[in-house]
Amino acid sequence: MTQKDEKIFVIDDDASVRRSLPLLLKASDYDVETFSSSEEFLNREQFNGTGCIILDINLEGISGLELQEELMNKQDSLPIVFITGKGGVPESVQALKKGAIDFLQKPFDDEQLLNAVEEALTKSHEIKKEFDQLKKLQDLLSNLTERELEVFKYVITGMLNKQIAYKLNIAEHTVKLHRGKITEKLGVKSVAELVRIAEKAGISYPIK
Amino acid sequence: MYSRLKIYLVVIFLSIPVFASPALEEDETKNILFICSMNEGIVAYQMILDNFKDLLLKEHTKPYKLFIEYLDVGRFPDLSYQEYLFERFNKKYMGADLDLLIVIGPRVIPIIANYASEYLKNLPTISLDFNYTSDNYDKYSLHSNTTEILATIDAKKNIDLAFKLFPDYSTIYIVSGATTLDNFINKVTMDAVHELYSSKKIVNIANIPMETVLDRVSQIPEKSIIVVTTFTSDANNVNYSTPEAIRLISKKTSAPIFVLLDTPFEEGAFGGYVTSMKMAGFEAGKTAIRILNGENPKSIKIDPDVLNKYVFDWRELKKRGLEDSELIPAGSMILHQEYDFIDTNKWLISGALLFIILQTLLIVNLVQLNRKQKVTTKKLLESENRFRELVREERILQMGELAASLSHELNQPLTAIRNSAQAGLRIMKKNKIDPAIIDEILQNIVDDDKRAAEVLSSIRQLLKLEKREKQKIDLNQMIKQVADIFKGELIIKNIKLQLNLSENLVYVSADSTQIQQVLLNFVSNAAQAMEDVKDDKRVIKIFEEIVNNKVIVSVRDYGTGIDETIKGKLFKPFATTKEKGFGIGLAISKTIIDEHEGKIWADNNSDGGATFSFQLNLWDYDPKG
Numbered sequence: 021m022t023q024k025d026e027k028i029f030v031i032d033d034d035a036s037v038r039r040s041l042p043l044l045l046k047a048s049d050y051d052v053e054t055f056s057s058s059e060e061f062l063n064r065e066q067f068n069g070t071g072c073i074i075l076d077i078n079l080e081g082i083s084g085l086e087l088q089e090e091l092m093n094k095q096d097s098l099p100i101v102f103i104t105g106k107g108g109v110p111e112s113v114q115a116l117k118k119g120a121i122d123f124l125q126k127p128f129d130d131e132q133l134l135n136a137v138e139e140a141l142t143k144s145h146e147i148k149k150e151f152d153q154l155k156k157l158q159d160l161l162s163n164l165t166e167r168e169l170e171v172f173k174y175v176i177t178g179m180l181n182k183q184i185a186y187k188l189n190i191a192e193h194t195v196k197l198h199r200g201k202i203t204e205k206l207g208v209k210s211v212a213e214l215v216r217i218a219e220k221a222g223i224s225y226p227i228k
Numbered sequence: 229m230y231s232r233l234k235i236y237l238v239v240i241f242l243s244i245p246v247f248a249s250p251a252l253e254e255d256e257t258k259n260i261l262f263i264c265s266m267n268e269g270i271v272a273y274q275m276i277l278d279n280f281k282d283l284l285l286k287e288h289t290k291p292y293k294l295f296i297e298y299l300d301v302g303r304f305p306d307l308s309y310q311e312y313l314f315e316r317f318n319k320k321y322m323g324a325d326l327d328l329l330i331v332i333g334p335r336v337i338p339i340i341a342n343y344a345s346e347y348l349k350n351l352p353t354i355s356l357d358f359n360y361t362s363d364n365y366d367k368y369s370l371h372s373n374t375t376e377i378l379a380t381i382d383a384k385k386n387i388d389l390a391f392k393l394f395p396d397y398s399t400i401y402i403v404s405g406a407t408t409l410d411n412f413i414n415k416v417t418m419d420a421v422h423e424l425y426s427s428k429k430i431v432n433i434a435n436i437p438m439e440t441v442l443d444r445v446s447q448i449p450e451k452s453i454i455v456v457t458t459f460t461s462d463a464n465n466v467n468y469s470t471p472e473a474i475r476l477i478s479k480k481t482s483a484p485i486f487v488l489l490d491t492p493f494e495e496g497a498f499g500g501y502v503t504s505m506k507m508a509g510f511e512a513g514k515t516a517i518r519i520l521n522g523e524n525p526k527s528i529k530i531d532p533d534v535l536n537k538y539v540f541d542w543r544e545l546k547k548r549g550l551e552d553s554e555l556i557p558a559g560s561m562i563l564h565q566e567y568d569f570i571d572t573n574k575w576l577i578s579g580a581l582l583f584i585i586l587q588t589l590l591i592v593n594l595v596q597l598n599r600k601q602k603v604t605t606k607k608l609l610e611s612e613n614r615f616r617e618l619v620r621e622e623r624i625l626q627m628g629e630l631a632a633s634l635s636h637e638l639n640q641p642l643t644a645i646r647n648s649a650q651a652g653l654r655i656m657k658k659n660k661i662d663p664a665i666i667d668e669i670l671q672n673i674v675d676d677d678k679r680a681a682e683v684l685s686s687i688r689q690l691l692k693l694e695k696r697e698k699q700k701i702d703l704n705q706m707i708k709q710v711a712d713i714f715k716g717e718l719i720i721k722n723i724k725l726q727l728n729l730s731e732n733l734v735y736v737s738a739d740s741t742q743i744q745q746v747l748l749n750f751v752s753n754a755a756q757a758m759e760d761v762k763d764d765k766r767v768i769k770i771f772e773e774i775v776n777n778k779v780i781v782s783v784r785d786y787g788t789g790i791d792e793t794i795k796g797k798l799f800k801p802f803a804t805t806k807e808k809g810f811g812i813g814l815a816i817s818k819t820i821i822d823e824h825e826g827k828i829w830a831d832n833n834s835d836g837g838a839t840f841s842f843q844l845n846l847w848d849y850d851p852k853g
Contacts, residue, residue, distance in 0.1 A: 036644035036676045043669055044651035047658070105639045127643035130650035 025069030026144075028137060030054045031061050031087070032076040032103070037126075041074065044130055050137070058082035062090070067098075070148045072121070072140035074133075077104040077111060085111065088118055096151040099140035103128065157221045163205050171198040175211060176218045256726065258292040258327045258520050261351075263317075263340070265333030266460075267300040271471045271491040272505045276332060276356070279509025280516070287517055295324070301335050302407060302460060303467065307342075314343035322347060328516055329353045334409065352525045354515050356508055359532060375515050375525040379508060380532045381413060381488050383420040383457075385501035389538070390453045390486050391425060393555050399452040400425075403441060403477065404434035405459035405468060411435065413457045413488065438462040438476070446480040455486045456497075471495045484548065490539050493563050499540035507535045537561055637683045641676040648672040698824070700847050701743070703734040703779060707770055710747045714755070722763055723755055728771040734779055735847035742820045743844070746828075749813040750783035750840045757787025757838065765836075777846050786837035790830060798830055817842070 028050045030041050035056075042052040055061040058079055073091075077084035084102060091097040102115050102123045112123040121143065122136035164172060174184045181199070185192040208214055264273050277296070284292060297317060299310060322345070329351040331337065337355060340348065352373050359378040390400065400421055404414035414434045421430050433444055441462065448454065459473035471492035478485055478496025486500040487493075511530055519525050538560035545551040545562075556562075652669045655661060711725055718725050736743075747770075754768045769784045790798060799818040814830075821828040821842050830840040 034640045034644075036641055036672070036679065037647070040644040040647035040651070040672050040676070043665070043672070044647045044654070046665075047651040047654040105636045105643075126639050127646045130647070130654065 026051065026141065027067065027069060027071040028052045029061060029067075029071065029073045029098070031056075031058060031073060031079070031084075033057060033079055034076070037076070037103075041133075044133070045137070048134055058084070058087040061087070068096075070098075070141060070144040072099045072101060072137060072144055074101050074103060074137070077102050077115065077123075085115060088115065088120065092118060095154075096147060099143040099147070101133070101136045101140055154220060157217055160206050161217075161221055161223070164202060168198050168202050168205075171195060172202050172214065172218070173223065175199060175202070176215045176223075178211070257724075258290060259325055260292055260294050260328045260330060260516065261321060261324075261326050261348075262294060262296040263329065263331045263336055264296065264298045265331075265336045266298065266302045268296075268298045269469075271469055272489065273332065275491060275505035276509040276512065279506050280513040283510050283513030284516070287513070290520075295321070295326075299336065299339065301339070302409075307339075310339050311343045314339070314345075318343075318345035318348065326351055328519055330356065330512060330516065332356045334358060352519045354512055354519070354525070356512055358503075372526050375519065375528040375530065377508065377511050377515065377530045377535070378532045379503045379535045381416065381503050382501055382536060383413075383417040383455075383488065384424060385536075386455065386486055386488060387417070387421050387424055389499075389501050389557070390455065390484075391428070393550065393553070394451075394453055394484065397451045397453050399429040399431065399449070401431045401433055401445070401448060401452060401454045401483075402457065403445070403454060403459070403473075404432075404457045405461050405470075405473065406435045406463045406465075407460045410458050410460055417455060417457050417488075435463050437464045438466060438468065438473070441473075442476060442480050445477050448481050448483055450483075452483045453486060454481065454483045455488075455500075456492070457488055484544065490537070493539065493541055496544075497541060498544040499538070499560075502537060502539050503535050504537050504539070507537065511535065539563065542566065634683065638680055641680040641683075644676040645673050645680075648676070698737045698739055700735050701738055701740045703736050703743075703772070703781070703844075704729045706740055706744055707747065707772075707781065710744055710751060711770070713748065714751055718755065718768075721755055721759075721766070723758060723766040723768055725751075726767060726769045728769060730772045730774060730779075734772065734774065736779060736844045737847050738824055738844060739820075743824070746817040746820050746842060747781065747783070749817050753813065753840065754783050754785035754787065754838075757785050757789070759787075761787055774846070778843050779846055780841055780843045782839050782841040784833065784837060784839040786833075789832040789836065790838045799828060 028045055030038060030045075030052060032038055032041070032054075033056055038054040038056065042054060045052045053064075055064070059081055061073075062082075075084045075087065079087070082090070084104075088100055091100070100115075100120045102112070102120050103126055104111070104123070105126045115123055121140040122132075124132055124136065161169070170188065171184060174187060179187070181192050181195045185195045188195070202214070203209065206214070206217060208217065262277070264270075266273070277294075281294075297313075299313060301310065304310075326348075329348060331340065331353065334357060337357070350373065354375045354377060356377045357379070359380050387400070391397070402414060402417050402421070404410045404417075411434070414432070418430065418432060421428070433441055445454070454477070456470065456474050456477060459468050459470050461467050469491075470487070470489060471494065474485060474487065474492040474497050475495035484498035485496065487497040488500060488502055490502045490504045490506055511534060515525075515528055515530065518528055538557045540556065540560055540562050542551060542562050542565040545553070545556070550556070648669045652666065655665060655669075707727065707729060711727060714725065751768060751770070758766050758768075765786045767786055769782075771782055771784070773780045773782070799814050818828050821844075824844055826842055826844040828840075828842045830838060832838050
């Protein structure tokens with residue numbers, strides 16, 4: 021069986037839950053992997069597909085909330101559906117504030133869980149799509165030479181060629197040439213498009 | 229996972245300390261209603277009530293509650309108003325569980341006869357009144373339930389006393405107010421002087437405005453006697469009290485003021501043969517105790533003479549050089565006496581002085597010691613209270629944790645069972661049935677169900693593991709300890725706890741802490757059941773019955789009673805209607821009592837609330853040891 025690029029990860033320290041939850045998910049044709057602790061999940065090899073995590077909030081060692089915090093640092097993190105045996109309101113608020121999809125109290129209904137999983141997967145696809153776009157942009161930007169990147173940073177501030185030439189202490193004509201190369205490499209036609217790319221890629225203007 | 233549970237249970241059984249408890253009230257509070265004819269603030273009432281309370285405090289250890297109503301008939305004689313008042317009283321005291329009615333003052337009896345409810349009329353009653361006004365009550369024939377205390381105003385003895393003490397005084401002024409009562413007593417007094425001393429000059433100052441009274445009093449010549457009878461209002465309908473009038477009068481004259489009642493002695497009265505309101509309070513108190521102890525009110529007779537006394541203000545006597553007079557009748561009550569030691573006991577005093585100085589040193593030392601000890605005792609008491617409070621809180625906390633932990637333990641398998649079953653349903657719907665998967669699902673369900681059952685049975689098993697040696701325990705002592713643990717909480721919740729225990733020692737063979745646990749659970753449930761009950765109904769009663777070598781301990785409350793839906797499974801785990809809690813307390817209690825070969829049961833009371841009981845075998849005393 022080839023590895024699907026969509027997966028649901030169940031992290032719960034209770035063996036009964038680890039046995040039964042996958043059955044329910046598999047009955048709805050999801051691919052499931054289970055873990056008994058946060059540490060075990062973190063030791064798994066990098067997963068690049070879409071999916072979500074069903075996470076018990078009361079875990080020994082790294083708790084559910086701590087794991088959420090850790091995963092949030094990654095740009096392509098998987099959405100999380102929390103499950104809990106003894107749900108405290110403050111915990112659920114904290115979890116949801118930090119972007120969790122849902123906070124389900126055990127025992128929960130299959131509908132509830134599957135709806136949350138569906139929502140999480142949709143979100144995961146969005147994240148994935150955005151992440152892929154970003155990667156593509158970054159690839160394109162990496163084709164620029166150092167000088168071209170420099171010119172690029174000034175162009176997006178709206179400076180005229182003459183001003184850029186003065187700033188970089190080069191001929192206006194040279195600036196024109198770099199500009200042509202940049203638009204060619206990035207496949208764009210207007211300054212507006214360049215600005216959008218810069219914003220997406222997180223390139224900041226040199227403020228001097 | 230189960231080990232957590234086990235620890236909680238062990239802690240619960242170990243954490244009931246044993247400490248001595250003070251005796252608790254064992255009987256019901258007595259409720260006494262006073263109905264006074266006049267308005268509040270009359271000195272006579274204050275004296276009667278103060279001395280009544282004093283006596284009850286001294287002689288009567290049971291708690292009592294006083295309710296006091298004033299009819300104010302002097303100022304508001306309109307009977308329709310009295311009728312209206314009684315409509316309210318009748319309603320107000322309908323459910324007050326009164327034990328005694330005490331009526332004070334003229335005109336109350338006929339009003340009660342006409343307007344009071346049967347309930348009030350049938351109460352055991354003490355009637356405190358002046359004898360001449362009560363003559364009019366014959367037609368209301370006092371109820372068979374009434375003790376009469378009749379005060380007599382003896383104007384004759386008063387006048388007689390006055391002229392004995394001041395034989396050469398020639399004029400007597402009789403001062404009275406302007407109400408019917410004032411006029412009546414004025415007449416009685418005037419008649420008495422006429423009869424006894426026809427040779428003396430008698431001046432009547434009555435039925436006029438206070439201003440005129442004071443004006444005339446200020447012009448009274450020397451060698452005159454004043455008798456102030458009663459002064460409840462002047463001719464301008466301004467209300468006074470007799471003590472008030474005497475205060476005003478005494479400022480205007482130096483003549484000795486004789487009085488008929490002992491109410492004005494703070495205000496400048498000289499003395500008199502008085503009807504003592506103080507004694508009236510005492511007598512009412514004594515009678516009340518007798519009636520509350522079950523004596524028939526009608527059979528109690530009070531000699532009116534006990535209320536009458538010779539009373540003098542020592543300061544007034546001294547002013548006139550009469551403080552050592554032989555004319556003062558023996559047995560007189562002398563008020564405000566100041567003793568002049570130096571004059572009378574010079575030698576004794578100088579000898580004693582040295583002794584006193586020495587003793588003072590000793591006393592100072594002792595006082596310091598005593599103070600230190602008091603501080604220590606107080607601290608000890610405080611720390612004991614804190615400790616008790618902690619024990620109670622800890623216990624509640626542990627119960628809560630046990631419940632939370634159990635809840636979590638049960639939640640996991642329940643979640644798993646539901647997940648598996650719903651997975652099965654989804655697979656069935658899809659018609660893609662893989663027997664291996666169905667097998668796995670069913671196996672999971674069976675496993676998880678077993679796990680849930682284990683959680684439940686573990687509670688019982690753990691209790692059995694905790695089985696400890698049974699000892700001879702003093703059941704009453706133990707019940708008092710439980711009462712003590714709850715003391716603070718019950719005060720906060722405004723619940724009265726009444727213990728009605730056997731007077732003899734009751735010994736059972738039991739594990740003290742476990743039986744305490746059962747009782748704690750009963751009391752705690754009772755307190756919770758009464759959360760929405762009216763304040764005066766918040767009572768928990770613990771009582772004991774001994775039947776055929778067995779003792780039954782019951783806890784009765786006046787709360788909401790046992791819900792019919794859970795009545796049958798009350799002692800099974802998790803049967804509860806409470807929002808908080810887990811319904812495990814009674815199940816544990818049953819296990820404990822079963823372990824002691826006893827019985828446990830509960831039922832709703834016909835008059836509200838529920839009673840929970842357990843029965844244990846009495847300690848089988850074996851003479852061979």
